[in-house]
Amino acid sequence: MSAALNDSVGSRRHRDWPKHLVLIAILCIELFPLYMMLQVSMKDNASFIQNPWLPQPPYAVTEVRSAPVAGQPDVVHNRTATWTEVLHGITPALVPDPALISAEKHFDLGVYRVGNLVNGVKIVGPYVANTVFVALTGTFLSLSLAIFGAYFFARYRMPFAGVLWGAFMLLMLLPGVANIVPLFTLLKDLGLLNTLSALIIVGIAGGQVFNIFVLRNFIEDLPKDLFEAAEMDGASHLQQIKTVVLPLAAPIIGTLAILAFLGKWNDFLLPLIVLRDKELFTLGVGLIYLDGEYVKQWGQIMSAYFIASIPLIIIFLFCMRLFVRGLSAGAVKG
Amino acid sequence: MALPISRHKALREWKLYFFILPSLLFIGVFSYFPAGSAIYHSFFDWQGGDNKQLIGFENFSRALHDPVLWSSFGTVSVLIVFNLIKMIPAILMAVLIHRLKSDRAQYGYRVLLVVPMIVPGLVTLFIWKFFFDPNLGVLNNVLDFTGLKTVLVHLDQFFGWDVFFANAPIGWLSQPALILPSLFLWGFPWIGAVGVLIYLAGLQSIGQEVYEAAELDGVGPFQKFLYIELPLILTQVRLSLVLLIIGTLKDYGLQLVLLGDTGGPGGRGMVPGLWMYNRAFIAGEFGYACAIGMILFVFILGLTYLNNKYVRVDK
Structure with missing residues (x-):
């Protein structure tokens, strides 16, 4: 409707295709790391060096060479085919290999190193499980507490509510930068070092301020009559939260939950100083550990990265609308 | 606004305080206590254990003469300038998407923008580390x-x-002179999905008739940006500017992952946060690390104050 209107009012001169061109070019570069991760994850180092840019064609080449010592059987060597070999057939090399007897191209799905993925699951799987546990529990508890807290501030102007609100908002201004050193010793004194609970608890504390801030504004904007009607019916505050706040605030709670989950998923500074045992590693520490330890088998590493992204891909698929709209709407609200 | 409540009714509703108690407890123990502890311990020679010795302002005077700390503040200033430049593509991208006529295309681009977010931030960092690899990169x-x-x-x-x-x-990551350029290059083309979506939301408030009037007046695309679009997203731009500066000042995860806890070759990527981390968890000088944290904290607090005073963000 509006597009048609716009077209009739003189923007005929301005075509959209140059914009599309620029946008697509930028997006291609933006998506390039993702593409590299996916295509390298199916390769081994040899085929990655041979063909770093494009996905592997599903062909293998079997080369038969005469043995270096006479009288021994021929050496059979399997390698992945390059794209030129797939498209134009196998051409003799510029410097002919005198030992080469035959080279044959054949269709072979075995060039895709599914083993990389299996290996990736083996390496990163436990880390992913730990992270899912920490992020889900943390997000759930953090938001539950925040809903109660926001309800307290939004429902009535209770005595001392102003002071308490100030205590929360002050933290919004104070950067948490100096905290990490004393936080470490605090967790040590509480005996929480090297536990996943430490991450959950600190995550809950960190999420309170922002979530309460957003939720308070939202709950205050809900029609007061709803609460009063519920109260008439004899609903307690808990029931009011259940019947009024939760259904009406579901979209904003969803958006906050996704943001909280993403934040916890990406956190690695706290886990890095809290966790010691390999069994407890979350994704962040695990990946840093992996980066330091492994002889670089890029295929395996990239497939580990891919496995690390799968939970977010699942969330993305289910909540994309919530995500895109939520971010935009949240931005308008401030 | 929350409803006012009479003292009498508030007394009857005393149970409501239990709603805020858990949150209060959490921020008290895990936000306020560490903050106070950091101030307290910045005056001590402290290895993180039970032994500590009051040394007054010695940690601070040491920090004052610490060349690593001062050069790290220099580095972080450069990084802030870099990050300001890196804000531009997101703004331009948002304007480009907004100017598309088809709503479907706009939504499609928004979704495509969010797609890279499925890769965890740390993984993106590691992929970039792989991009920087000298031989296979x-x-x-x-x-x-x-x-x-x-x-x-x-x-x-x-x-x-x-x-x-x-x-x-x-x-890229092994030559001291290339550390800063690498930290600049990182993340090219510097399109943060969240940023673009926020700017787009701001642009959405421009009515179609404004554009029509502008086109009738023969306003060019660049002037449209300068006089129509930029003023409308200025609030968002300023807000993300402030968040960006504060974020850059306190962040050190990027440097830790790309360059390690010594800030890379020659310590060229050392930033104040990383130096604090290094002193605490590598050297075990917890007291000194607290003092560095306090100095950084004062810087950020000053910026926050300036921001609240001069950069009004209208809600």
């Missing part, structure tokens, strides 16, 4: 492939940088 391959490397080598010979050589791969 994508960046060097691209430079070789497009012939840009020869250009760089010629420029090097002309200006005498002494970092690019024709016969050696470029060591």
Whole structure:
């Protein structure tokens, strides 16, 4: 409707295709790391060096060479085919290999190193499980507490509510930068070092301020009559939260939950100083550990990265609308 | 606004305080207590254990003469400038998407923008670390492939940088002089999905009739940006500017992952946060680390104050 209107009012001169061109070019570069991760994850180092840019064609080449010592059987060597070999057939090399007897191209799905993925699951799987546990529990508890807290501030102007609100908002201004050193010793004194609970608890504390801030504004904007009607019916505050706040605030709670989950998923500074045992590693520490330890088998590493992204891909698929709209709407609200 | 409540009714509703109690407890123990503890311990010689010795302002006077700390503040200032430049593509991208006529296309681009977010931030960092790899890395391959490397080598010979050589791969993260350029290059083309979506939301409030009037007046695309679009997203731009500066000042995860806890070769990527981390968890000087944290904290607090005073964000 509006597009048609716009077209009739003189923007005929301005075509959209140059914009599309620029946008697509930028997006291609933006998506390039993702593409590299996916295509390298199916390769081994040899085929990655041979063909770093494009996905592997599903062909293998079997080369038969005469043995270096006479009288021994021929050496059979399997390698992945390059794209030129797939498209134009196998051409003799510029410097002919005198030992080469035959080279044959054949269709072979075995060039895709599914083993990389299996290996990736083996390496990163436990880390992913730990992270899912920490992020889900943390997000759930953090938001539950925040809903109660926001309800307290939004429902009535209770005595001392102003002071308490100030205590929360002050933290919004104070950067948490100096905290990490004393936080470490605090967790040590509480005996929480090297536990996943430490991450959950600190995550809950960190999420309170922002979530309460957003939720308070939202709950205050809900029609007061709803609460009063519920109260008439004899609903307690808990029931009011259940019947009024939760259904009406579901979209904003969803958006906050996704943001909280993403934040916890990406956190690695706290886990890095809290966790010691390999069994407890979350994704962040695990990946840093992996980066330091492994002889670089890029295929395996990239497939580990891919496995690390799968939970977010699942969330993305289910909540994309919530995500895109939520971010935009949240931005308008401030 | 919350309803006012009579003292009498508030007394009857005393149970409501239990709603806020858990949150209060959590921020008290895990936000306020560590903050107070940091102030307290910045006056001590403290290894993180039970033994500590009051040394007054010694940690601070040491920090005052600490060359690493001061150069790290220099580095972080450069990084802030970099990050300000890196804000531009997101703004331009948002304007481009907004100017598309088809709503479907706009939504499609928004979704495509969010797609890279499925890769955890840390993984993106590691993929970039892989891009920077001198031998197999994508960046060097691209430079070789497009012939840009020869250009760089010629420029090097002309200006005498002494970092690019024709016969050696470029060591992006291993040559001190290339650390800062690498930290700039990182994340190209610097489109943060969240940023673009926020700007788009701001642009959405521009009515179609404003554009129509502008087109009737023969306003060019650049002027449209300057006089119609930029003023409307100025609030968002300022807000993300402030968040960006504060974020850059306190962040050190990027440097820790790309360069390690010493800030890379020559310590060229050392930032104050990383130095604090290094002193606490590598050297075990917890008291000194607290003092560094306090100094950084004062800087950020000052910026927050300036921001609240001069950069009004209208809600």
